Amino acid sequence: MTDYQELGAFCPDDSITLPGAAEGPLAGLTFAAKDVLDVEGCITGNGHPAWRATHAPAPRSSLAVARVLAAGASLYGRTISDELAYSLTGENFHYGTPLNPAAPDRVPGGSSSGSASATAAGAVDFALGSDCGGSVRVPASYCGIYGMRPTHGRIALEGVCPFAPSFDCVGWFARDAALLEKVGRVLLEDEASPAPVTRLVMPREAFQMLAPEVRTALQPALAQVEKILGPAEEIALAPDGLDTWSATFRTIQAAEIWSSVGEWIEATQPTFGPGVRERFAAAKEVDPEAVARATAHRAEIRARLQVALPPGTLMVLPSTPRVAPPRGAATAEVEVVYRHLAMNLLCIAGLAGLPQVSMPLANQDGLPLGISLVGGRGADTALLAAACHISA
Known part of the structure; x- marks a missing residue:
């Protein structure tokens, strides 16, 4: 090789x-x-x-x-x-x-x-x-x-x-x-035939947050998905805002991360690079009351997604809000402009434990840009089969 x-x-x-x-x-x-x-x-x-x-x-x-x-x-x-x-x-x-x-x-x-x-x-x-x-x-x-x-x-x-x-x-x-x-x-370990896809939905907030040039770049990919799965029905997914969902995700995630590795960090005192160093420092200080509020909000989000994604329904959304940032970009630019915007999209599947497949169907000025399908819990093989049909 x-x-x-x-x-x-x-x-x-x-x-x-x-x-x-x-x-x-x-x-x-x-x-x-x-x-x-x-x-x-x-x-x-x-x-x-x-x-x-x-x-x-x-x-x-x-x-x-x-x-x-x-x-x-x-x-x-x-x-x-x-x-x-x-x-x-x-x-x-x-x-x-x-x-x-x-x-x-x-x-x-x-x-x-x-x-x-x-x-x-x-x-x-x-x-x-x-x-x-x-x-x-x-x-x-x-x-x-x-x-x-x-x-x-x-x-x-x-x-x-x-x-x-x-x-x-x-x-x-x-x-x-x-x-x-x-x-x-x-x-x-699943050889069963996937359930058929009968409905495609598109969260309005996920596309509204994109810059106009990114929305334009994704249009051919969206058309390719709709050609196979049918027209996407626009829905209002997060009335309280995807940025609110993202904050809930980050609070719970940080608390769990510190619970998992905080003791090792305190004992070892390892050196972390820019961005990572600040995230671990913030994770150490997460307020338990904030975690409790976020956990309650997460339960509401899960219930909302369960209604939005019944069996047979898939959701299409951008995988990321932008193409990859340049190597060596300033930490503040990467963390604020890229990471926080990306988490507004990524937190959707994460908060409810949903499967998501990212497909390389778009590009912006020659740079890759993924588009995703998200399904309800257990819809993994339906997503994989849909990705095959769309790519073919």
């Missing part, structure tokens, strides 16, 4: 390769695994050298890695994650920024940056990542590939570094929708 180390996508401390089973639905394919997923006998670095230095080799592989190995795929390498997975840019202060093959002067998106980079470049056939706030959907959009976040809880988090448990999912990337579906069938 060609040497793809120049991508900067693979972990410099761990070049592990493992053969897959001789037979299976993924036999002959190669994959990479984000450095938050355990591989038996290896230390999981979680995107930070201090984490790697303070943890022992994993006694067994994560469930997701084990399933694709058993299905015949061979592990080609471990891929770089943002620091403790707490970023959406893909710029790791310690290990560098993996290349975005679709836009080399732009960031690949995080935190599953290495997995997206390796997949987009063709270094592997597919890759595993994780998605909490958008860590598969964002790099899929930025790198021009397919990315899937499943229903929360569909794939057990055994052997995955702790982060924000009520949001965390194992996700995956591929360059074509057919392979994305094939990998999904293995990871989800």
Whole structure:
């Protein structure tokens, strides 16, 4: 296999390769695994050298890695994650920024940056990542590939570094929708025929928040989706505003993250890069009363989405509000202009634990721009099948 180390996508401390089973639905394919997923006998670095230095080799592989190995795929390498997975840019202060093959002067998106980079470049056939706030959907959009976040809880988090448990999912990337579906069938252990899609809805707020040039760039992709799934019915999804939903997401997420890794941070005192450093400092100070209010609001949001997305209904929305930012952009620009706007879209699936597939159907001035489908809980195979039909 060609040497793809120049991508900067693979972990410099761990070049592990493992053969897959001789037979299976993924036999002959190669994959990479984000450095938050355990591989038996290896230390999981979680995107930070201090984490790697303070943890022992994993006694067994994560469930997701084990399933694709058993299905015949061979592990080609471990891929770089943002620091403790707490970023959406893909710029790791310690290990560098993996290349975005679709836009080399732009960031690949995080935190599953290495997995997206390796997949987009063709270094592997597919890759595993994780998605909490958008860590598969964002790099899929930025790198021009397919990315899937499943229903929360569909794939057990055994052997995955702790982060924000009520949001965390194992996700995956591929360059074509057919392979994305094939990998999904293995990871989800689901061979049943998907339920038919009978209705497509489009949240008004998700498109109104876009700059005019982004809305224009997405129109051909939206038309492609509607050609297969039927005209999209515009709905009012968030009467209190997606920015309010995003704030609720960030409050609960920060509290869970500090509960998961705060003790390690306090004991280890690791060095974090710009942006990540400030987010951990803020997570430490989250007010319990604010968490209680956010939890109540989350319950209201879940109920609203359950009504909006009954069986047979899918929702179309932008994967990200903009194309990838330039590499090395000012932290304030990336954090305020990109991250906060992106979370207004990404929080929708996250708050209700819904599946979402990002499809590389649009571009703006030659830069990739993803469009997504979101389904109700358990609609994973319907999303994957719809992505195949649309891409064909």
